[in-house]
Amino acid sequence: MTNVFSLYSSLKDRIARREARIATVGLGYVGLPLALTISEAGFPTTGLDLNGARVAAINAGEKVISYFPEGRIRKAVAGGRFAATGDFAVLAEADLILICVPTPLSPAREPDLSYVIRAVEAIVEWLRPGQLVVLESTVWPGATATVVKPILERGGLRAGEDFFLAFSPEREDPGNEKFSTQSIPKVVGADDTRSRELIDQFYSHIVTKTVPVSSLATAEAVKLVENSFRTVNIALVNEMKVAMEAMGVDVWEVVKAASTKPFGYMPFYPGPGIGGDCIPVSPVYLSWRAKDVGSALPIVDLARANNDGAPDMIAGRVAVELSKHGGVAVKGARVLILGVAYKKNVEDTRESPALAILKRLEAMGAECDYHDPYFPVMPVTRDHPALAGRQSVALTGDTVAGYDAVLVATDHTDVDYALVARSARLVLDTRNVFAAFETTDRPARLVKI
Ligand SMILES: NC(=O)c1ccc[n+]([C@@H]2O[C@H](COP(=O)([O-])OP(=O)(O)OC[C@H]3O[C@@H](n4cnc5c(N)ncnc54)[C@H](O)[C@@H]3O)[C@@H](O)[C@H]2O)c1
Structure with missing residues (x-):
């Protein structure tokens, strides 16, 4: 035996x-x-x-x-x-x-x-x-x-x-x-x-x-704690973004300078919300289990709520900026969304904030198209099945100039941002992609949101 x-x-x-x-x-x-x-x-x-x-x-x-x-x-x-x-x-x-x-x-x-x-x-x-x-x-x-x-x-x-x-x-x-x-x-x-x-x-x-x-449970917890840490810090930096803007301070510059501290600080960057199968999901698993055992994670839950609300906040901001620059109403405005993947350089739209923004803007009456080199055609997604089959718009000077605003939602490397800078009427940038451009080469109307 x-x-x-x-x-x-x-x-x-x-x-x-x-x-x-x-x-x-x-x-x-x-x-x-x-x-x-x-x-x-x-x-x-x-x-x-x-x-x-x-x-x-x-x-x-x-x-x-x-x-x-x-x-x-x-x-x-x-x-x-x-x-x-x-x-x-x-x-x-x-x-x-x-x-x-x-x-x-x-x-x-x-x-x-x-x-x-x-x-x-x-x-x-x-x-x-x-x-x-x-x-x-x-x-x-x-x-x-x-x-x-x-x-x-x-x-x-x-x-x-x-x-x-x-x-x-x-x-x-x-x-x-x-x-x-x-x-x-x-x-x-x-x-x-x-x-x-x-x-x-x-x-x-x-x-x-x-x-x-x-133990098994310790190994399981390690993963959820790592991802919850990211969730909380992403919510924190997005909250900072709003407060800094009200103070007339560029949060991107603040994070860059703060990152030079060799201890006690780790940079997280603002954005349009969180996506993928990990960061939005893990804190839910941890919070659910905490409640199950009679405990609670209020800080994690608040961060989740902030992150979940980020796409709506960005869509609202698009409406405000359209109106501010040229008096365009969001209802009937033409908006081009750059990048629909949940993060740069991946062909994955799971829980993508870009898609949530697109849906929200359309609910507000905007006409939205997208450009994403990873998605010539929009796949069937679990969260937004109705978007399946839409096609990525080719980036030419004429097409870009035809939109009231171009929203940078995901900063894929393989996108001609110089062309966007030259041709767009208004660029709304959630990823700070134009920071690397000389001031003279940036879009004439650029707002970091
Ligand atoms: N994607 C990431 O960045 C990432 C990072 C760390 C951890 N994770 C975790 O890893 C796990 C897997 O995620 P993923 O991103 O690889 O998922 P995925 O959707 O990319 O792949 C899962 C694969 O499993 C297959 N599958 C589903 N049920 C099956 C079954 N019963 N038998 C055989 N195959 C089956 C699916 O067809 C699919 O190809 C998840 O728990 C996720 O949270 C993902």
């Missing part, structure tokens, strides 16, 4: 020899870079995804994620150490199963663990003694132990005895050229020593530094 020690030793040896077979469940912005990084470290890796078109595109070596280096996926697939599939039967062969599926908000804006539950229900069909299951998706503290573990134990196997269970949060920053999956320290946590040692040992082969913590 196999005992836990021999299961542990056997997996440990397989990891040490880089023979452990890895399966990643979910090949999105997090799962795909992770799977590729693991296969590049020498582990045989299979990526699972329910989206057949994505699986086919990956196996065909297509780039799939725009900021990936050319040929990265093709090389991984051709090298024979990485393949994508939709067939969960591969889990029977896997030694480690890493779960990287979405954890969005429900329509009631509460944690939605349905993707995680569905993935774990598929995994339990194939679970066998000696496997290590790792949840990587962002969840509230306690979710792995109270939601994931009971499902995995349905077949009679016990976590920490028959199979191993860990949590390791993703810290992927899409489009960030300074940090890769491999160079970002990886937090690893488990409720039992063997699971913790195995996940720590595994990730020591993959990333430059691991950070072991004492």
Whole structure:
């Protein structure tokens, strides 16, 4: 009969020899870079995804994620150490199963663990003694132990005895050229020593530094605290922006100068609101869990409310500036929105404040178009499905001059801002993109909002 020690030793040896077979469940912005990084470290890796078109595109070596280096996926697939599939039967062969599926908000804006539950229900069909299951998706503290573990134990196997269970949060920053999956320290946590040692040992082969913590819940909390810190600071700097403007001070200049302080300050920049699947979502998970255990996070909740209200505030500001510069009423005004992705240089519109602004301006009677090099055609989005199919306007001097205002919502690098500066009647800039321009080359009418 196999005992836990021999299961542990056997997996440990397989990891040490880089023979452990890895399966990643979910090949999105997090799962795909992770799977590729693991296969590049020498582990045989299979990526699972329910989206057949994505699986086919990956196996065909297509780039799939725009900021990936050319040929990265093709090389991984051709090298024979990485393949994508939709067939969960591969889990029977896997030694480690890493779960990287979405954890969005429900329509009631509460944690939605349905993707995680569905993935774990598929995994339990194939679970066998000696496997290590790792949840990587962002969840509230306690979710792995109270939601994931009971499902995995349905077949009679016990976590920490028959199979191993860990949590390791993703810290992927899409489009960030300074940090890769491999160079970002990886937090690893488990409720039992063997699971913790195995996940720590595994990730020591993959990333430059691991950070072991004492429990699943601690590792889960690390991620939510990091993102809540960002949420609060983004709300703070946007609040500063409004107050500074009333004082006749440019907040961008203030942040730039404050950043020279070598301790005790970290720059956050103003903007039109927050987006993506992380920063707007994590604080909701943390706040929800805090209430669940009879506690509260009023500062985080206030920051969330400020951030949620930012797109409306920007839309209101557009109306005011249209009227101020040329007496144009927002009703019937033509507005071009530059950038609809939630942040620069990514092809991702999830929770994008730009889209919320667009919708708000249209509700106020404006006629809006957009330009975004990443979205020639607007995709179907969870938040704004009705916008699907709209087309990005080509940037020419004539088209730009035809709008009452151009609103810079997302500061993609690959946009001809010089052309915008030359041609636009009024530029409303939420990202300070024209700061780098000589004063003489800036738009004639430029307002930072
Ligand atoms: N995107 C980021 O910047 C980022 C950063 C850190 C953490 N996270 C977290 O990582 C997790 C994954 O996010 P993402 O951005 O990679 O999501 P994503 O939407 O880009 O990708 C998720 C993938 O999982 C697939 N999928 C869904 N259910 C599945 C199932 N049952 N079985 C197999 N595949 C399934 C989807 O088809 C999709 O391809 C989330 O918890 C998110 O909060 C995201």
